[in-house]
Amino acid sequence: MGSLKPAGAHGQDEFGFLATRVDELVNWGRKNSLWPMPLGLSCCGIELMAMIGPKFDLARFGAEAARFSPRQCDLMIVAGTLTWKMAEAARTIYDQMPDPKWVIAMGVCSSSGGMYDSYSVVQGVDTILPVDVYVPGCPPRPDAVIDAIMKLQKKIEREKPIELLLSGDAVGEYDGGTKRFVRAPNHGIPTTRSHEYLAPGEWKDR
């Protein structure tokens, strides 16, 4: 982004001007003012708090303003084990966040179900949410999540908001938050942990 502020000595107007591309300006604004929605579901939540606190100081990246109202947030950090019982609430919170919005899956539980290979745990929040960045770790260190936020900032830099706006598809590639409860597209990858029904005689060791 180019910034030119004419000096008063040139005798032009006092207010100055700014020359840039709209896309870059918008992306610059978005990436440096991510407001996280801290969905602290288990132990990852503790690391999340540490990350926002003074020692790791997320304010350096403009993302320290954690808000507990989804209306004020544009970055959902799913920190911890998402159970099926909580899944509807998580999805509702995501839907209530205004566009544009991003999701970080923090920790293995939210990335893939982690060690909870169980009927009660959602095997990866990408089952119900479109995830931008996955952070491994159990729980990940705050540094790792900060790294994820920096990666997300790089991702936001590459977005083309004006193009999206003009194409009339402002929601983006993922038709999230619309009426139908659709599964996130990146969940199409078959895993060995499929939820196929097995009769007792067909149980097999993994």
Added chain:
Amino acid sequence: MAGTNERVAAALQGLAHEASTGKDGMCVVRVAAGDAKECIRRLKERAGFETNTFVTGVDRFPKSPRHECHWQFMSVEHADRVRVYAALPGDEPKVASIVDLYPGAAYAERECFDMFGIVFEGHAGLKRLLMPEEYDHFPLRKDFPHHGIEPDRLYREWDRRRCERAAVSDHSEIADQ
């Protein structure tokens, strides 16, 4: 514990039951499903078992009858415990609730219903405790795969509720954005 079996036998005088001593030395009483509540009432009123420790189920899948319901009671006064169990016939097991005798059993019965699908008749608020209410399966039954079953009905139910919310909400852009 000396004396427990005698006390239990005296309390259950005239009620068909089968008492034994379990491997852990605890007094174990087997009753018919229909007599379970009467048995528990007598244990409470006559034998002093005033605390319900747990209510749980057992699934002996290939066998028949498949389901069992187990209750354990404790007497603080006598410092001993007794376990009562009843085999529940049929694929849809049901047994009388003991909430009116032991209010604390309400949550235990809900959990037991959630995990084993045992219906406790007379329980005023018998709904799922741990799993989502729309869940179709009973996870601790033996024929339930431990990976779980994709809860498709959950998706449909959430979808329906989201549409309902959108219809009544002033902020209809929640669902329509």
